[in-house]
Amino acid sequence: MTALADIAQPMSETCSVAERMLKARKTVIWSIVGAGIVLAVLVLAGLGFGAVKISPAESLSIGLAKLGLPTLTDFSTRDDLILSAIRAPRTALGVMAGGALALSGAALQGLFRNPLADPTLIGVSSGAALGAVAVIVLGPPVAALLPPVLQAGLLPVAAFVGGLAAICIVYLIARHDGGTNIATLLLAGAAVTAISGAGIGLFIFLGDDQQIRDINFWLLGSLSGAHWQALAPATLLIGIGMVGVLRFGAALDALSLGEADAHNLGFDPEKLKRRLIVCCALATGAAVSLTGVIGFVGLVTPHIVRMLIGPGHRALLPTSLLLGGALMLAADILSRTVAAPAELPIGIVTAAIGGPFFLWLLLRGRAHGGW
Amino acid sequence: MDQANVSVAPGKVTAIVGPNGAGKSTLLQALTGRVSMETGDVTLDREALQALSRPDIARRVSVLQQHFQSAFAFRAFEIVAMGRAPHEGRESQATAAVFVEQAMAEAGVLDLAERPIDQLSGGERQRVFLARALAQILPLHASQPRYLLLDEPTSSLDLRHQRTTLGFARKIAAGGVGVLCVLHDLNLTARFADHAIILQAGTMVASGPPAAIFTDQTISEVYGPGLSIFLDPETGAPVILPLADDISPAGAVPSLWALAAEAAQVGDGR
Numbered sequence: 001m002t003a004l005a006d007i008a009q010p011m012s013e014t015c016s017v018a019e020r021m022l023k024a025r026k027t028v029i030w031s032i033v034g035a036g037i038v039l040a041v042l043v044l045a046g047l048g049f050g051a052v053k054i055s056p057a058e059s060l061s062i063g064l065a066k067l068g069l070p071t072l073t074d075f076s077t078r079d080d081l082i083l084s085a086i087r088a089p090r091t092a093l094g095v096m097a098g099g100a101l102a103l104s105g106a107a108l109q110g111l112f113r114n115p116l117a118d119p120t121l122i123g124v125s126s127g128a129a130l131g132a133v134a135v136i137v138l139g140p141p142v143a144a145l146l147p148p149v150l151q152a153g154l155l156p157v158a159a160f161v162g163g164l165a166a167i168c169i170v171y172l173i174a175r176h177d178g179g180t181n182i183a184t185l186l187l188a189g190a191a192v193t194a195i196s197g198a199g200i201g202l203f204i205f206l207g208d209d210q211q212i213r214d215i216n217f218w219l220l221g222s223l224s225g226a227h228w229q230a231l232a233p234a235t236l237l238i239g240i241g242m243v244g245v246l247r248f249g250a251a252l253d254a255l256s257l258g259e260a261d262a263h264n265l266g267f268d269p270e271k272l273k274r275r276l277i278v279c280c281a282l283a284t285g286a287a288v289s290l291t292g293v294i295g296f297v298g299l300v301t302p303h304i305v306r307m308l309i310g311p312g313h314r315a316l317l318p319t320s321l322l323l324g325g326a327l328m329l330a331a332d333i334l335s336r337t338v339a340a341p342a343e344l345p346i347g348i349v350t351a352a353i354g355g356p357f358f359l360w361l362l363l364r365g366r367a368h369g370g371w
Numbered sequence: 372m373d374q375a376n377v378s379v380a381p382g383k384v385t386a387i388v389g390p391n392g393a394g395k396s397t398l399l400q401a402l403t404g405r406v407s408m409e410t411g412d413v414t415l416d417r418e419a420l421q422a423l424s425r426p427d428i429a430r431r432v433s434v435l436q437q438h439f440q441s442a443f444a445f446r447a448f449e450i451v452a453m454g455r456a457p458h459e460g461r462e463s464q465a466t467a468a469v470f471v472e473q474a475m476a477e478a479g480v481l482d483l484a485e486r487p488i489d490q491l492s493g494g495e496r497q498r499v500f501l502a503r504a505l506a507q508i509l510p511l512h513a514s515q516p517r518y519l520l521l522d523e524p525t526s527s528l529d530l531r532h533q534r535t536t537l538g539f540a541r542k543i544a545a546g547g548v549g550v551l552c553v554l555h556d557l558n559l560t561a562r563f564a565d566h567a568i569i570l571q572a573g574t575m576v577a578s579g580p581p582a583a584i585f586t587d588q589t590i591s592e593v594y595g596p597g598l599s600i601f602l603d604p605e606t607g608a609p610v611i612l613p614l615a616d617d618i619s620p621a622g623a624v625p626s627l628w629a630l631a632a633e634a635a636q637v638g639d640g641r
């Protein structure tokens with residue numbers, strides 16, 4: 001930040017406040033366009049990479065053909081099948097899950113005024129994990145009672161309910177005298193995460209070998225389970241959550257000055273906290289219920305965006321959403337290619353890259369005296 | 372809070388003073404609707420505060436908090452521009468920019484515009500937040516009067532900055548704004564406020580021009596004995612200073628903790 005400020009210094013005599021504000025507004029547009037382009041490139045890469053290579057032109061043509069439009073090039077039925085049944089839902093899930101996690105991370109960091117906040121911190125992910133693990137171990141006899149249509153939905157629904165239950169407990173504990181104490185909220189999140197961890201440990205202890213493999217796979221996260229039937233309800237929930245969060249750009253800016261200032265600027269901090277937490281819980285709960293636990297995307301993406309375009313939430317929120325989707329797809333491509341034909345769980349990739357990157361951010365922040 | 376009756380007049384600087392824990396900040400928060408009162412009510416230009424929307428209040432009343440914090444390294448002009456948040460959707464970007472620029476010019480922070488807030492000194496930071504508070508209630512000569520509430524604006528400032536900050540408050544008041552200051556310092560109150568309210572344990576003890584209410588009797592009732600009050604020969608304003616108790620024992624006392632310059636050379640001793 002120091003370097004940027006130094007370069008900007010000589011400009012300050014010639015540059016009026018109006019020009020600066022206009023430039024800031026343009027930054028919002030350009031960062032969204034830029035992140036959108038990065039995301040589009042990675043979507044095409046995600047659709048193309050794999051055992052069968054499908055070129056971007058072919059991917060686009062298959063999409064155009066589905067819409068009944070003229071195609072760019074010929075493609076085989078096999079490619080069509082691979083793309084429609086496997087790669088497209090997987091890519092869609094990657095974009096939505098990455099976007100939901102990164103957007104929630106950006107919003108929660110602003111809400112908690114804490115650059116270390118992310119969706120896992122308020123208990124959503126661990127609650128969802130407990131729900132999923134419970135179904136993996138205890139589910140088979142329950143699933144046998146359900147019609148086949150509902151059996152596949154049991155795990156994501158349990159994960160979603162678990163995530164929502166966790167955040168409800170955390171929120172109720174943090175609520176006191178009509179206010180929400182942020183410190184209590186974070187500590188309650190840590191406690192609920194620990195309790196969920198104990199529950200998960202118990203189920204691992206109870207599970208047989210196959211179940212333990214399934215549990216491990218889920219806890220490390222993966223986009224491989226994506227199919228259209230599960231995506232439809234998740235899309236709705238993630239969409240509601242995202243739209244809800246994106247509206248709070250100006251409010252989050254005000255809130256970063258403290259709750260008192262946000263109040264004096266005409267916002268209602270309590271209402272804001274409540275709505276943001278509900279929206280983030282919906283979006284991340286729905287995403288995690290399909291992907292399993294994927295760390296670091298929610299934590300690191302907002303930091304990258306802040307480093308590139310500054311802390312203003314009007315630009316930060318949509319850009320984090322788009323870039324989070326892009327990062328998730330990049331990690332997925334890596335996870336499919338690093339150990340091909342085997343597939344590495346994506347959570348390993350995001351943690352292996354996100355962890356060191358975050359350490360670098362910390363060292364950089366230390367050298368520059370802050371965030 | 373028990374009994375207090377406070378009114379802030381446009382064009383005047385009103386100060387709330389009183390000992391620690393008298394309820395000064397609580398009173399300020401009640402005036403903005405941040406804490407609600409069991410009985411009594413707050414009116415803004417004869418309208419009940421509860422009947423007004425939050426943004427509606429924010430367009431007319433702005434507050435400078437005691438602490439200037441920002442979780443992220445916003446640049447100074449971005450902080451000031453946040454002051455226009457309650458006006459969003461009611462004005463163009465160009466109009467907002469005019470008010471932001473005007474507020475920054477008034478507070479003397481135009482040259483800090485591009486600086487990240489976390490790299491400013493305490494005094495600079497306060498001026499940026501003052502500009503934000505002013506930007507929020509511009510334009511001043513509108514049909515409705517505007518109010519600026521300052522919560523202990525001088526508590527962590529040196530003398531020069533105390534003077535500029537309260538001078539700024541007077542200048543804003545001269546522009547037709549009702550300024551309310553929570554202050555600790557009675558002497559600053561006597562010099563800069565048109566009207567003072569003394570609070571003690573949640574109750575209003577006195578209200579009036581500082582020179583009229585800062586009397587020996589009132590001050591010693593509120594702050595206890597051991598104070599000397601005299602009039603400044605230059606301005607005629609009351610000056611109130613604590614007297615040091617005479618606790619020096621008879622005879623010379625050997626110093627127990629001293630630093631002799633020759634003996635305290637800094638070095639590795641080789």
